Amino acid sequence: MKRTIVSVVLLLLLCGMADHAAAEVQTTVSVKTWVNSWKQKFTDTLNNQSETVKSESAVPMVGPALTLKFDKTIFIGVTYLTSLSDYEFKSTYTDPFAGVVNETDTNDRQDLDLVAGYMFNPNIGLFVGYKKITSEGKFKADTQFFGQITGSFGSETLTGPGIGILGNVPLGESVILYGNIGYLKLKDEFKDAQAGTTETSNLTGYVAELGFAFIINTNFSANVGYKHQAINSEEKNNQKVENTFSGLTAGINYTF
Numbered sequence: 001m002k003r004t005i006v007s008v009v010l011l012l013l014l015c016g017m018a019d020h021a022a023a024e025v026q027t028t029v030s031v032k033t034w035v036n037s038w039k040q041k042f043t044d045t046l047n048n049q050s051e052t053v054k055s056e057s058a059v060p061m062v063g064p065a066l067t068l069k070f071d072k073t074i075f076i077g078v079t080y081l082t083s084l085s086d087y088e089f090k091s092t093y094t095d096p097f098a099g100v101v102n103e104t105d106t107n108d109r110q111d112l113d114l115v116a117g118y119m120f121n122p123n124i125g126l127f128v129g130y131k132k133i134t135s136e137g138k139f140k141a142d143t144q145f146f147g148q149i150t151g152s153f154g155s156e157t158l159t160g161p162g163i164g165i166l167g168n169v170p171l172g173e174s175v176i177l178y179g180n181i182g183y184l185k186l187k188d189e190f191k192d193a194q195a196g197t198t199e200t201s202n203l204t205g206y207v208a209e210l211g212f213a214f215i216i217n218t219n220f221s222a223n224v225g226y227k228h229q230a231i232n233s234e235e236k237n238n239q240k241v242e243n244t245f246s247g248l249t250a251g252i253n254y255t256f
Helices: 002-019
Strands: 025-044 049-054 059-070 074-083 087-095 099-107 110-121 124-143 147-170 175-192 197-215 220-233 239-255
Touching (some): 124 175, 147 197
Antiparallel strands (some): 025 049, 025 239, 059 074, 087 099, 110 124, 124 147, 175 197, 197 220, 220 239
């Protein structure tokens, strides 16, 4: 049902873009950043127990964005962000063969977002989109008996559609309060480097952002905000995993 709604909205947007082909086009190029922390919650639904782990520090993601707006109503855009450092998860445990183990697990991340939307009026609109997240997991273990061991867990790719609403409220001539919230339906493909197998599953989630935009002059603007993204796995073998990414966003934009 969600996929059908997204397809219908995309068709309507494409028809609208055809009608506006000769209309005024506003182009905005941006550099965006999202400095976020990753939290994982593992839940045993059979025993009603959960464990939460969090990355050691926030990771900056940075990249370009391009938005085209037709007659100030229909818009399309693309954003690409990549992590400048890795998410780190550290743990210490005792292995019956390796002895005391100090392990550090790391993941990078790349995001590609394609979006199209329609503004019902200058302050509220609807958008649909396509999201792709890629990541590679690695580990480094300092063991008591075998020294240092390194390796790869594998690579993971999440892809799928999304739909949401966005809005803004002017707070004067040069400051705008903005926000958006969207629903995600993703397919997860994990290539296990240890077992040499590929596993697939279905995920759902949402993303929300709230912030302020500052109009510097006719062409330049900047924004700061806070973004929260949650991605939940389907229950499998009485286990569920919830991944949340939260942190500050910022951007500098040039419109012509």
